Amino acid sequence: MDIQQIEALSSLIATSVAELKQLQGALKTTQHTASTAKAEFLKPSLQVVAAASQLIALVRTPERYLMDISTGHQLSSSLRVVVETNVPEILREKGKGPKRALHVKEISTYNGVNHLKLSRIIRLLATHHIFEEVAPDVYANNNISIALDTGKSLAELKANPEEKYDGTNGIAALVGIFSDETMHNSVCIADILKDPETTNSFSPFDAPFSRAWPGTRNIKMYDWLNLPENRPRLKRFGMGMNGMNSMTPSDAILRGFNWASLPEGSIVVDCGGGVGSVSLPIVQTCPQIHLIVQDTGPVVAEAPAFWQANQPEALAQGRVSFQPHDFFQPQPSVNNNVSVFLLRMIMHNWPDVECVQILKRVRESCNKNTRVVIVDNIMLYASRDQSIEGQDSGISDPDALAPEPLLANWGAANALSYKQDINMLSNHNACERTVPEFAELLSQSGFRIVEVHQAHQSWLPQIVAVPI
Ligand SMILES: C[S@@+](CC[C@H](N)C(=O)[O-])C[C@H]1O[C@@H](n2cnc3c(N)ncnc32)[C@H](O)[C@@H]1O
Known part of the structure; x- marks a missing residue:
């Protein structure tokens, strides 16, 4: 055991916790809510998470550590069970006492899952701090499991199961996607990577x-x-994208490119924008902007309902419109004066060749003042050295890297980016990228980068590019 490193990590935890205590004292709250997710809290919280995980890797025996990691799929499977069988909602609505707890036999009467099996599922999660086992086989929501609650009544969920995620913050939907489609796909990664026919393929058909x-x-x-038979999955996917927003400050899209600087009448096209949830804060804060949300037909068909629920005035004033559009095809000619093309979480869905095709379509309809705003993870290497063959990785912000002895890329505190990278491999044969990788794609498509807005593991970074 490397006691020196263990001590260094422990003392980093101690100083970070002291900082959190001071900040929390100033806020006069013990709630771990949006207020404690403020920017000041970010660095000490990231340091605690990164250091604690690194500490576990150091003190656990290697064998135990590997077993913990390789059985991680049981957590995903268990999460899927509780989400799809409404356990958080049952506890909220039917739970008794101050903790709103319920014996698993009673939970089972509401969701029909065998109580002996269900108890083991919830206990595994409680063992990982999701739900609380308040007495043997008696469970209650805690501050983590409650984040899975869609807020719907059991009657609503029973009457409209397909609408379970509609109008929610999307966290349950996102957990559903990760623990269902994405997990299913990732089971086949090794088969694809070991097969000489597919290992070197970067075709989306070989995902x-x-x-x-x-x-x-x-x-x-x-x-x-x-496909029509996958409509419930598509609806869940749409709300899951909203879940990505719920993990970040609500105005994350405004923390980067200066939308307010756009002149009156500017057109912003949200390419592959889903229902347009990401652009909502832009429309809310910049009345001079007209937003066009583009996506595939079935996806944009869901968009008016989202805007009706969230910003009906923008719909009534015609400040937001929707276009079914395939981004591999030329832009509709009516969009001849676009100020900004926004592509959030689009590049990471596609291999390089397809990214260049999408960007070239965008480039065709740019004028000299058009900006492209790409919002996606920016990958760091785990090593201290962030350069490849002497070429700088473009991480100029000194706060981008974690302090020693943490891993330079913030380790477990930043694990979701690396998991998303593998999710993209599983789903689309695609990937997350470094700044130089984005620069290469953009230059092949006739753009150059003018701004990089790092987000320090808090919200998605933004890259702003201009036509060359
Ligand atoms: C990862 S989601 C991102 C959605 C949205 N930009 C956001 O950040 O929430 C990718 C989106 O690309 C859309 N998409 C996929 N293929 C497309 C295509 N050929 N043309 C237009 N949109 C497409 C999907 O329907 C989906 O909404």
Whole structure:
């Protein structure tokens, strides 16, 4: 055991906790809510998470550590069970006493899951701090499991199961996607990577997804989601994208490119914008902007309902419109004066060749003042050295890297970016990218980067590019 490193990590935890205590004292709250997710809290919290995880890796025996990691899929599977069988909602609505706890036999009467099996599922989660086992086989929500609650009544969930995630913050939907489609796909990663026919392929048709489901050999995942029989999955996917927003400050899209600087009448096109949830804060804060949300037909069909629920005035004033549009095709000619093309979480869905095709379509309809705003993870290397063959990785912000002895890329505190990278491999044969990788794609498509807005593991970074 490396006691020196263990001591260094422990003391980093101690100083970070002292900082958190001071900040919390100033806020006069013990709630771990949006207020404690403020920017000041970010660095000490990240330091605690990164150091604690690194500490576990150092003090656990290697064998135990590997077993913990390799059985991680049981956590995903268990999460899927509790989400799809409404356990958080049952506890909220039917739970008794101050903790609103319920014996698993009673939970089972509401969701029909065998109580002996269900108890083991919830206990595994409680063992990982999701739910609380307040007495043997008696469970209650805690501050983590409650984040899975859609807020719907059991009567609503029973009457409209397909609408379970509609109008929610999307966290349960996102957990559903990760623990269902994405997990299914990732089971086939090794098969695809070991097969000489597919290992060197960067075609979206050779994603592990192609082997994960019956009949997916010749279809890309988004086209599969758009099939009528997958409508419930598509609806869940749409709300899951909203879940990505719920993890970040609500105005995250405003923390980067200066939308307010756009002149009156500016057109912003949200390419592959889903229902347009990401652009909502832009429309809310910049009345001079007209937003066009583009996505595939079945996806944009869901968008008016989202705007009706969240910003009906923008709909009534015609400040937001919706276009079914395939981003591999030329932009509709009516969009001839676009100020900004926004692509959030689009590049990471596609291999390089397809990214360049999408960007070239955008480039065709740019004027000299048009900006492209790419919002995606920016990857760091785990090593201290962030350069490849002497070429700087573009991380100029001194706060981008974690302090020693932490891993330079913030380790477990930043693990979601690396998991998303593998999710993209599983689903689309695609990836998350470094700044130089983005620069290369953009230059091949006729753009150059003018701004990089780092987000320090708090919200998604933004890259702003201009036509060359
Ligand atoms: C990861 S989601 C991101 C959605 C949204 N930009 C956000 O950040 O919430 C990718 C989106 O690309 C859309 N998409 C996939 N293929 C497309 C295509 N050929 N043309 C237009 N949109 C497409 C999907 O329907 C989906 O809404």
